[in-house]
Structure formats: structure tokens, C-alpha cells
Amino acid sequence: MIGKPAGESRFGHARHVVRVAVLFASGFVTFLLVRQALVPADFGAYGFYRGGALGDAASLPITFAGQAACVDCHDAVVQARHGSKHERVRCEACHGALAQHASGDVAAKPKTLNPRTLCLTCHVKSSGKPEGFPQIVPADHAEEGPCTACHQPHAPRIG
Amino acid sequence: MDQDRRDFLLNAGKLIVLTGAASLAWDSVLAGTPETAPNYRATDHWWGMIIDIDECIGCGNCVRACKAENHVPTDEPGCYRTWVERYQVPVDDLDRPRVDSPNGGYDGFPVIDQPGEGIKSFFVPKLCNHCVHSPCVQVCPVGATFDGPDGVVLIDKSRCVGCRYCVQACPYGCRFIDPRTKTADKCTLCYHRITKGLTTACCEACPTGARQLVDLKNPKDPVHEFLRTHKVHVLKPHMATGAKVYYNALDGAVR
Amino acid sequence: MPGVDGFIYPNEVELQWSILIVLYPFLTGLVAGAFILASLERVFNVAAVKPTYRLALLTALSFLLVAPLPLQMHLGHPERAFEMLLTPHRESAMAMFGFVYLWYLMAVLVLEIWFDYRKDLVLARRASTGWKRRFYGPLTLWSDDISERALALDDRIGRTITIIGVPSAFLLHGYVGFIFGSIKANPWWSTPLMPVVFLFSAIVSGIAAVMVLYMVFCRLRHVSMDMLCLDTIARYLFFAFLIDFSLEMLDLIHRLYEADESLRALDFMVRTKLLVSHIVVQIGLGTFVPIALLALTFAVRFRDRVRIGIYATAGLLTLIGIFAMRWNVVIGGQLFSKSFLGYTTYKLGFATREGLLPAILIMLLPFVFLAVLVRVLPPWTEGAKEATAKV
Numbered sequence: 025m026i027g028k029p030a031g032e033s034r035f036g037h038a039r040h041v042v043r044v045a046v047l048f049a050s051g052f053v054t055f056l057l058v059r060q061a062l063v064p065a066d067f068g069a070y071g072f073y074r075g076g077a078l079g080d081a082a083s084l085p086i087t088f089a090g091q092a093a094c095v096d097c098h099d100a101v102v103q104a105r106h107g108s109k110h111e112r113v114r115c116e117a118c119h120g121a122l123a124q125h126a127s128g129d130v131a132a133k134p135k136t137l138n139p140r141t142l143c144l145t146c147h148v149k150s151s152g153k154p155e156g157f158p159q160i161v162p163a164d165h166a167e168e169g170p171c172t173a174c175h176q177p178h179a180p181r182i183g
Numbered sequence: 184m185d186q187d188r189r190d191f192l193l194n195a196g197k198l199i200v201l202t203g204a205a206s207l208a209w210d211s212v213l214a215g216t217p218e219t220a221p222n223y224r225a226t227d228h229w230w231g232m233i234i235d236i237d238e239c240i241g242c243g244n245c246v247r248a249c250k251a252e253n254h255v256p257t258d259e260p261g262c263y264r265t266w267v268e269r270y271q272v273p274v275d276d277l278d279r280p281r282v283d284s285p286n287g288g289y290d291g292f293p294v295i296d297q298p299g300e301g302i303k304s305f306f307v308p309k310l311c312n313h314c315v316h317s318p319c320v321q322v323c324p325v326g327a328t329f330d331g332p333d334g335v336v337l338i339d340k341s342r343c344v345g346c347r348y349c350v351q352a353c354p355y356g357c358r359f360i361d362p363r364t365k366t367a368d369k370c371t372l373c374y375h376r377i378t379k380g381l382t383t384a385c386c387e388a389c390p391t392g393a394r395q396l397v398d399l400k401n402p403k404d405p406v407h408e409f410l411r412t413h414k415v416h417v418l419k420p421h422m423a424t425g426a427k428v429y430y431n432a433l434d435g436a437v438r
Numbered sequence: 439m440p441g442v443d444g445f446i447y448p449n450e451v452e453l454q455w456s457i458l459i460v461l462y463p464f465l466t467g468l469v470a471g472a473f474i475l476a477s478l479e480r481v482f483n484v485a486a487v488k489p490t491y492r493l494a495l496l497t498a499l500s501f502l503l504v505a506p507l508p509l510q511m512h513l514g515h516p517e518r519a520f521e522m523l524l525t526p527h528r529e530s531a532m533a534m535f536g537f538v539y540l541w542y543l544m545a546v547l548v549l550e551i552w553f554d555y556r557k558d559l560v561l562a563r564r565a566s567t568g569w570k571r572r573f574y575g576p577l578t579l580w581s582d583d584i585s586e587r588a589l590a591l592d593d594r595i596g597r598t599i600t601i602i603g604v605p606s607a608f609l610l611h612g613y614v615g616f617i618f619g620s621i622k623a624n625p626w627w628s629t630p631l632m633p634v635v636f637l638f639s640a641i642v643s644g645i646a647a648v649m650v651l652y653m654v655f656c657r658l659r660h661v662s663m664d665m666l667c668l669d670t671i672a673r674y675l676f677f678a679f680l681i682d683f684s685l686e687m688l689d690l691i692h693r694l695y696e697a698d699e700s701l702r703a704l705d706f707m708v709r710t711k712l713l714v715s716h717i718v719v720q721i722g723l724g725t726f727v728p729i730a731l732l733a734l735t736f737a738v739r740f741r742d743r744v745r746i747g748i749y750a751t752a753g754l755l756t757l758i759g760i761f762a763m764r765w766n767v768v769i770g771g772q773l774f775s776k777s778f779l780g781y782t783t784y785k786l787g788f789a790t791r792e793g794l795l796p797a798i799l800i801m802l803l804p805f806v807f808l809a810v811l812v813r814v815l816p817p818w819t820e821g822a823k824e825a826t827a828k829v
Contacts, residue, residue: 036587037583037585037587037588037591038588038591039581039583040556040578040579040581040583040588041591041595043579043580043581044549044552044579047579048544048545051544055523058524059523059524062520062524063524063525067326067525070331070332071329071330071331071332072326072329072525072527073326073327073328073329073339073342074326074339074341074342077329077337077338077339077341077342078225078331078337080339080340080341081335081337081371081374081375082223082374082375082378082379083375084253084374084375085375086252086375086376086379086381087251087252087384088248088251088252088376088381088384088387088388090376090381090382090387091387112390112391112392113390113391114387114388114389114390116248116387116388117244117387117388117389117390118390120251121248121251121252121384145242145243145244145291146240146242146390148294149294149296150241150292150294150295150296151271151295151296151297151298151299151302151304152240152241152269152270152271152292152295152298152304152305152306153240153241153306154237154238154239154240154305157240157391161296260451260452261448261449261450261451261452262449263448263449266447266448266449268445280779281445282445282777282779283445284445284447284448286448287448309447318621318622318623321529321530322529322530322531322532322620322621323527323530324521324522324526324527324530324532324533324535325518325521325522325525325526325527325533326525326527342518342521342525343514343515343518344513344514344515344516344518344519344521344522345513345514345515346512346513346514346532347454347455347514348530348532348617350449350454351454351455351621351623351624351772352621352623353623354622354623354776355447355776356446356447356448356449356450356775356776356777357447357449358449359449360454360514364514365514365515366514366515422622422623438445438776438777438778438779
């Protein structure tokens with residue numbers, strides 16, 4: 025037996041109940057302490073989330089440079105595209121992701137583009153494309169030949 | 184987490200909202216915004232997107248660009264932050280469209296020479312709608328997915344427990360579990376780009392301008408005029424999610 | 439794509455919630471149901487079911503201890519699961535799970551069992567020596583007072599806990615229904631009836647489980663079964679079943695009548711992909727047959743042996759049927775695309791983390807726990823006498 029006999033103890037016959045209560049209370053306090061220790065300090069700063077998550081999401085590396093970066097250096101191309109049908113097509117839509125190249129990395133050369141498959145990606149005739157969008161049936165239009173034989177990609181209109 | 188790192192992240196978070204100066208966390212900016220490194224104040228922005236069905240040609244550039252920019256798995260099933268669906272709607276049976284999305288549109292779509300009699304056909308790019316009243320944010324049990332002050336719904340990969348409740352709750356099917364991290368994943372609206380003044384990878388790669396990032400809080404953004412002059416629609420409006428991806432010329436058959 | 443019919447959103451190809459998530463509501467349902475049966479005696483003074491009172495509590499505890507296991511095995515990051523307690527998102531039903539579970543486990547079930555068994559534990563401690571005595575020490579919280587007044591206090595507290603426990607049991611399983619029922623994105627799940635349906639099917643499964651376990655234990659102990667007890671339990675099972683069935687029929691009729699955009703896709707799914715699990719197993723074998731069998735025992739006066747056979751059959755079929763119901767809700771809700779234009783398939787592995795083998799082992803584990811608990815906390819007085827006599 026632990027403690028005094030029931031008649032002498034302050035809680036009398038409810039001693040065991042008090043022990044249960046103490047056990048639960050200490051469990052609750054432990055929980056609060058653990059919570060204090062484990063929850064990141066910036067949790068709840070801007071909403072119900074860890075504030076630093078915004079910074080985490082914003083600090084990932086970039087793969088596409090963005091049109092502005094290309095325009096910075098490639099003046100001649102900008103001139104060539106001026107007024108052409110492809111003017112609204114951004115550079116990396118055809119040339120692929122080039123942030124590495126734009127950052128000045130000499131080793132990161134833009135890939136050579138296939139002068140047929142690339143063009144056909146957009147321009148092959150297929151159901152679903154909007155009316156008025158220029159499409160060709162490959163078999164009827166210059167068979168296997170490269171599109172660049174006749175069309176200048178930066179200013180594709182002939183004549 | 185040790186004190187230094189905790190302090191660092193707290194300060195990073197504060198900088199974004201309070202002073203807006205490009206913080207230490209952004210020193211991995213490679214290109215795109217040279218001398219004009221932006222001061223980004225989250226509360227100055229309210230991001231969304233406009234998708235113009237009349238312009239989409241189903242080339243799949245956006246799907247490929249997203250996977251490249253965000254390093255989304257390409258060899259695992261069901262990992263798409265954005266995808267394109269092709270609809271072929273029989274005009275006499277509008278309730279039963281034929282829809283396909285081969286590999287999410289990553290390799291484009293198989294050519295259909297003849298649309299067929301009485302068939303209306305078009306492409307629909309889809310992505311996370313960054314809902315204002317997002318059901319995925321509502322159900323996340325640990326505060327791992329959240330809507331930030333600038334209207335972008337993000338995922339804190341360090342807190343996600345992978346319970347998949349958010350994937351169940353999204354009406355649009357835009358969420359998935361990244362098999363590498365075993366956490367939820369989805370379109371982040373290229374948060375790492377838009378906070379630097381760049382546009383999203385999908386919008387950058389789109390050759391026709393069918394996809395356009397918009398900032399609804401920017402009075403000079405062309406979105407305001409666009410919304411005024413076009414009939415736009417969001418996906419599943421009856422779900423009242425407050426979706427912020429506005430579709431122009433969205434057909435009623437789109438699911 | 440193999441396994442896919444029609445069009446599904448590209449991210450929907452694999453199911454998110456597996457058989458482990460089917461197990462979870464099944465297990466917590468048994469807990470809630472067993473507790474409700476126990477409360478029949480304690481709170482509603484249905485004396486006839488007293489022989490199953492302690493067994494029902496121990497059954498509830500065994501299943502409750504195992505219930506988090508399938509969830510843990512399913513999580514992408516089980517080591518972060520405690521985050522649900524540290525930063526629970528109050529808008530999320532799942533977050534509230536951690537606290538409802540803890541409340542029910544600690545403040546209701548464990549306390550009730552402790553207050554009911556304390557006298558036996560104290561007696562066992564007094565009668566044992568060595569390591570056994572040390573084992574019973576913390577179990578009794580080193581109390582030794584089993585005077586009239588102390589026991590009367592225990593009884594009052596126990597009764598209060600049970601009264602609190604009944605709505606707590608409703609909450610424990612009702613919110614599982616709410617976890618599904620509140621998902622507006624999924625029309626198979628989204629209905630205000632879901633928590634109620636889950637709750638009543640839980641009560642049905644819990645009552646059936648305790649009934650079957652009681653019969654099994656009587657056989658194992660070579661003790662004759664209390665037929666009044668069994669007949670009473672069977673009656674409660676029958677009426678709970680009628681309510682449960684009515685609720686499910688209400689849901690079905692409502693869907694068919696309103697015929698909203700999801701009906702065509704869901705109807706097709708039930709008639710093809712869920713034909714066996716829903717129509718044959720859940721409704722046929724798991725509902726109609728047990729209800730008919732139980733109704734038969736009211737209409738015809740069978741001998742004891744026959745009634746025992748009928749009850750055992752009805753009980754087992756009920757358990758299978760309620761499991762099928764959980765399967766049909768969880769798995770069924772993920773087989774159809776949210777585009778309503780296609781379906782995918784559930785690929786159930788065997789010896790994988792969320793496969794059939796772990797599911798079977800998890801289902802067996804509560805019985806292992808129960809076997810241990812029945813030793814340490816014997817539910818029957820003869821057993822207790824034996825335990826003290828042996829020492």
C-alpha cells in the first residue's frame with residue numbers, strides 16, 4: 025500500500041481517483057511542453073501554416089529564363105521577328121528551357137532543333153485546333169523535307 | 184530544427200511580406216530578372232490565370248515545360264501538375280463527349296485527320312485553380328497545404344504527412360502524391376518564378392498565348408479588360424470553390 | 439491504359455486510399471458498437487446482457503488499440519503523424535480525429551475499464567508475489583482501498599463515464615462518416631446521411647462481434663451460453679439492423695429520385711465494378727440474409743442449439759456485410775472518375791505495405807490483444823477466481 029490508510033488521508037476513499045486525475049494532468053502538461061518544443065516558431069505567422077514555407081516555395085531554381093532575358097542579348101532576332109506571325113511566340117517555346125544559357129554559362133548551349141518535328145508539333149493538321157490556325161497535312165506539304173527549306177522560323181511567312 | 188535555421192526561415196518569411204526585399208533565400212536566381220530583381224510584397228498580388236480555349240492548339244508545350252521547370256516525375260503514372268484534355272463532343276449528344284488526355288498531353292495528341300460528322304472538338308488545359316475557398320486547404324489535417332497572402336495555394340513539403348485527404352477533396356483532380364517525397368504535390372503557379380517577376384513555365388512555353396498568368400490586384404494587368412469583354416467560366420462553378428483560373432470559350436461539355 | 443475505362447483525369451489513375459483505409463472505419467465501428475452494447479447494461483439497465491458487459495469493453499479496447507495502425511501504415515510520412523496533435527487544423531475532420539481518439543481511449547474506455555476492474559486488480563495484487571505483484575502495482579495505481587465507499591465511488595464514476603461514453607462513441611465513429619460525407623468533390627461520399635449510416639452500421643457490427651465472441655469464449659471455456667443474454671443481444675442487433683438498412687435505402691432512393699449528374703456514372707459502377715461486393719455481399723449476404731435469419735427466430739420458437747447456430751451465422755454474415763459496406767464506400771468512391779466519364783481499377787497487392795497481407799495481419803491483431811486482456815483482466819468471475827486461486 026502506498027500512502028496513509030483511507031481514514032487518515034485527506035481524500036479518504038477517493039485517493040485512487042486523485043491519482044488518476046494527477047496522471048491525466050501530468051500527461052496533458054507533458055503534451056503542452058512537447059508541443060512547445062516541436063512546433064516551428066514561425067507556424068501560424070501568416071495563417072495556419074509554417075511561415076517559412078512561402079520562402080521555401082519561392083526559392084526553387086529556375087529552368088526557363090523568360091523572354092526578357094533572351095531579348096536582352098539577341099537584338100537581331102528581335103528585329104527579325106518584328107511584325108512576323110511568330111512574334112508572339114516566346115523564344116523558349118521552341119528553343120526549350122534556357123535559364124542556364126541566359127545566366128552566362130558558356131557550356132550550356134541551346135539544343136539544335138529538328139526543322140520538321142518541332143514545327144509539326146504545332147502545325148500538323150489535327151481535329152481540335154481552332155479554325156484559322158495554320159495547319160498542314162504533312163504528307164501533302166513538302167513530304168519529308170525540312171520546313172526551314174522554305175520558311176524562316178523567326179519570320180515564317182513566305183514572300 | 185536548430186535556432187539559426189529557424190530564425191533564418193522566420194526572417195525569410197517576414198521579408199517576403201513586410202519589407203519585400205529579395206531575401207537571402209532567393210540567391211539562386213539565375214536569370215530572367217537581372218538588374219530588375221523585384222521587391223516582392225505578397226499582399227500586393229492576387230494571382231490567377233486566364234485560359235483561352237479558342238487559342239489552345241493542344242501542342243503540349245505547357246505540359247512539357249511544367250515537368251521540366253518543376254522536375255515533376257515523367258516516368259511515374261498519375262503525376263501531372265498541369266495537363267491538356269481533348270474533347271470531341273457529338274453535337275447531338277452533348278452529354279457524352281469523348282475525352283482523351285494521353286500522358287496528360289505530354290507528347291501532344293495523336294493526329295485526327297477528320298473530325299467526324301457533327302463533332303465539335305477542342306483542347307482544354309487544366310491545372311490547379313488556386314481556389315479562394317479551397318477544399319484541399321480546408322481538409323488538410325496539419326496545415327501543410329495552405330493559401331498564401333497572394334492567392335497561391337502551396338504545399339509545405341516538410342509538414343505534409345501524406346494522408347491524401349487533399350487529393351480526395353480536390354474536385355478537379357489536380358493533386359497527386361509525389362512518389363519520391365511521398366507528399367502531396369500540385370501546381371504551385373511557379374511560385375519561384377512569379378515572385379521574381381517572371382511568368383509561369385506553362386505560360387512562357389505556350390506558343391499561342393492560350394495561357395496567361397494574371398495578377399488581379401494589379402490595376403494595369405490586361406485581365407481586367409479581358410474579363411470585361413469576354414464570357415469567362417470556371418470549372419465546376421457549383422462547387423463554389425472560388426477558382427481563379429478563368430476559361431474563355433469554355434464549352435458546357437467540359438467536365 | 440490498362441485498367442482504365444473511358445476518361446479519367448490523369449492524376450486519378452491510382453487509388454489514394456487502399457484497403458487499410460477500409461479497415462480503419464471497420465475497426466472503429468466495432469469499437470463504437472461494442473461500447474454501445476456495454477452501455478446497454480450500464481446506463482440503460484438492460485440486465486440481460488450483463489454477461490457480455492466486460493467482454494464488450496475489452497473487445498472495444500482491443501480494436502481501438504489496433505485502429506491507428508492501418509492509418510500509420512498508409513501515411514506517406516508516419517513519423518510526422520504526431521503533427522495532427524501538435525498543429526491540428528481545426529477545419530479538418532481528420533485533424534480532430536487525434537483528439538477524439540485520445541479522448542475516447544483515455545477518458546472513456548481506459549477509465550471505464552479501470553474503474554470497473556479496479557477491485558479485481560487490487561485483489562489480484564494482494565494475492566500475488568514477486569514480479570507479478572510489481573506488474574499489478576501500476577495497474578492499480580498502487581491503490582489498495584476496496585472498501586464499500588471506495589467501490590461505490592468507483593461505480594458512480596464508472597456510470598458517469600459510460601453516460602459520457604455513449605455520445606463519445608457516437609462521435610468516434612460518426613466523425614469517420616463525416617470525413618467522407620463532407621467531401622463535396624465526391625458524390626458517392628457526399629451526403630449528410632453518411633455519419634448516421636456509418637454510426638448505425640458500426641453499432642450493428644459491434645453488437646454482432648461481441649455476440650460472436652461471447653459464443654466463441656463460452657465454447658472455449660466449456661461453459662453454457664446464457665440464452666436470455668443471446669436472445670436479447672440478437673433482438674438489439676435486429677432492430678439496429680433495421681434502422682441501418684432503412685438509412686441506406688433512404689440514401690439510395692434519394693439518389694435515384696434526384697438523379698443528378700453523378701447518377702449515371704455511379705449506377706453503372708455499382709452494377710458492374712461493385713456488383714459482387716455491393717449487391718451480392720453487402721446487401722444480399724450481409725443484410726437481407728442476417729435480417730431474415732433473425733426475424734425467423736422471433737417468428738419460430740427454435741431450440742437453443744438451433745438458435746445458437748442461427749445467431750452465429752447471422753453474426754458472421756453481418757460482420758462480412760459491414761466490412762463490404764466499408765469497402766464499397768472507400769474503394770467504390772475512388773473507382774469512378776470525377777469527370778463522370780470513366781473508371782479505374784483497384785490493384786490490391788499482397789505482400790506490399792498496403793496489401794492484403796498486412797490487412798489480414800492487422801485484422802488478426804485485435805484478437806491477440808483480446809487474448810492477452812482476457813488473461814490480465816478476466817471478464818468472467820470464474821476466471822478471476824481461477825487466477826487468484828492459481829497464485
